Amino acid sequence: MTIGVWILGDQLWSEQAALQRRAIAKSNTPVILIESRQWVQVRSYHRQKLVLVWSAMRHFAEELRTDGWSVTYNIAEEFETPLNAWIQAEGITELFVMQPNDRPFVALLRSLELPCQLTLVPNNRFLWTADEFGQWAKGRKNLLMEYFYREGRQRFQVLMEGKQPIAGRWNFDKENRKPPKGKLDTPEPLWFEPDAITQEVMAWVQQGNFTSYGALEPFRWGVTRSHALQVLDTFIQTRLPTFGPYQDAMVTHEDTMWHALLSPYLNLGLLQPMEVIAAAEQAYYDHNLSLNSIEGFIRQVLGWREFMHGLYHHVDEDYPQRNFFDHQQPLPDFFWDAKQADMNCLRQVLTQVEHMAYAHHIQRLMILANFSLIAGLNPQEVENWFHAAFIDAYDWVMQTNVIGMGLFADGGILASKPYAASANYVNRMSDYCKSCRYKPTQRTGEAACPFNFFYWDFLDRHRSVLEQQGRTSFILKNLDKMPPEELAEIRQRAADWHNQRSPR
Structure with a gap:
């Protein structure tokens, strides 16, 4: 009986559970890591995310070899072909894989046709199982x-x-x-x-098909x-x-x-x-x-x-498809090309993401997700972009953070209220508004900040639902104080904004 270990790209730890099983020993346990080109075509991942994962995998493989493990590193179009070839070449009868964090990869494992027993080892990468x-x-x-x-x-x-x-x-x-x-x-x-290893990966990503x-x-x-x-x-x-x-x-x-x-x-x-x-x-x-x-x-x-x-x-497996507010607006082009954003706050944060695949938690929540929520963008398109764009993004990270926390698309399973805010928050917590063509104090007129008219349009569109949310009901009373002609202009500006843009 020969046991093999397949290490996934986010399990780069020498004490991870599959490597620590009592039944295995370094000297006679084959280990494999696989880069799959097909897997990264699921979405348009940030180039630095690809470099980070693949370079880290290659470095970890070298560390395991130095530590006495027999390691195979394979670069392939997909997982199943090189995995089966390795299993047969090594005579493996049981394959250990530490339980993946992401549901899509669990589904992929279940779909594989392997010539040996597959054993999923409980994941030990978190404090709570x-x-x-x-x-x-x-x-x-x-x-x-x-x-x-x-x-x-x-x-x-x-x-x-x-x-x-x-x-x-x-x-x-x-x-x-x-x-x-x-x-x-x-x-x-x-x-x-x-x-040298990272430069080799960078060159590969640069010319990647x-x-x-x-x-x-x-x-x-x-x-x-x-x-x-x-x-x-x-x-x-x-x-x-x-x-x-x-x-x-x-x-x-x-x-x-x-x-x-x-x-x-x-x-x-x-x-x-x-x-x-x-x-x-x-x-x-x-x-x-x-x-x-x-x-x-x-x-x-x-x-x-x-x-x-x-x-x-x-949560249930349908969580990624939740859309509590039935938001259907497509993702604007500027998410993929920051130069097209005319709001300074969005342009600043999106440019930063383009350059380094990173933004801190408030930039993500109160600029990117907040705008996506009040503008009525489709939650699945927004989540897909977050997953593609950020260096630390994985399915388990982004589903709950974006679908739940950022967009309230789960209807309140995670958050007690929608994290919706006007330009007042952005102006208070940043210096972005100082260099913007829009005015954070205006919700109507040519200089009205989209954060303002979208915020009030969001409250107006979903008033009947938001009235049931105890933490937002008092804000809705301000709609009653708003002159009808002002609310009508807010609605029109929100509609015009979307009509002037097309999806990627």
């Missing part, structure tokens, strides 16, 4: 991240004093919402120069666990101490602010959630850092990331 999340969610009327996060703090004893949170508070969000004022002294992020998006260069992301650990250390030392207050702020030409830039490495397996959480918590004790910065960051990993993953596996 899908079953544990299901037990937590069972019987709850509302699945609120806040309560999940608090239970996680207690369960793993993070920032706790016995059964109570340190300083007697679970949440420091109010201290972490400062608008950008004056000159901000933001720290430089840690970047890397592409080595598939549709892709975004700039290939400069590519500055890390591609190994060593790189990822250096980024973590840099964040802890130079960015975490002042991370909290301005984590929601958006500033022109400040692409990363104080953000950690760790999500690509966590989602690939190059970093593990508890080592990241532990490093942040230890920094609090060692250096007496501000608790709002520490708690705000840990909440993103222990709370939000684990909650998104657990919820993804908890």
Whole structure:
């Protein structure tokens, strides 16, 4: 009996479950990694995402070889042909694969016709298993991240004093919402120069016979666990101490602010959630850092990331097709070409995404997703773009974040209200409005900001539904105070905006 291990592209960890099974040993266990050109044709992925994944895979294969594993690395059009050839050549009778995070890949595994037994090994890349999340969610009327996060703090004893949170508070969000004022002294992020392996991948992507998006260069992301650990250390030392207050702020030409830039490495397996959480918590004790910065960051990993993953596996399989508001407007061309965006906030964020496949969480939620929601864009088209465009995007990440959090297309399974906001929010939390042709204070007239007329048009179109949402019902009363002719112009401007644009 010969056991083989297939390592997927987001499972790049030497202690991942399939490699750690007791029945296998390095010396006589064949391992395979496969790059599939067909798989990346599902959508127009950002070129830097492709480089990151494939370079990280190739580097990880080399690390496994150095560690004594027998590794085959295959570049092919699809998975099944090279996998079957390898199984037969190695005489493999049982193939171990760690349970994929993404449902589409689970479906792909089920469709494969293999000449051996396929064994899915439980995934050990998250702090909560899908079953544990299901037990937590069972019987709850509302699945609120806040309560999940608090239970996680207690369960793993993070920032706790016995059964109570340190300083007697679970949440420091109010201290972490400062608008950008004056000159901000933001720290430089840690970047890397592409080595020979990464340059080879970049050349392959450049000449690739598939549709892709975004700039290939400069590519500055890390591609190994060593790189990822250096980024973590840099964040802890130079960015975490002042991370909290301005984590929601958006500033022109400040692409990363104080953000950690760790999500690509966590989602690939190059970093593990508890080592990241532990490093942040230890920094609090060692250096007496501000608790709002520490708690705000840990909440993103222990709370939000684990909650998104657990919820993804908890909801029904039709979740990706949810469209609560029945929004059908096509995705505008400027999502794929930022130069076409005449709103400065959208142009700034989309240009940043084109250049580096990254934007921080408020840019994603309150600029890109917020606009998509109030403009009535089709949720599936929006989610597809998010999945294609971002360096840290995977199915389990984007379904709940975009369909649920960003667009409220799940009808409130995840969020307690739609995250809809007018230009007032953008103007308060960024400097984008200062250099825009539109006026953030106007909702009618030629200078009216689309965030404003779309916001009020959204409330008007969905009033009957939103009245049932307790947290938005009071805002709707402002519609009654609006002169009929003003509301009529708002409706017309929203309609005209869409009529002037065509999909990609």
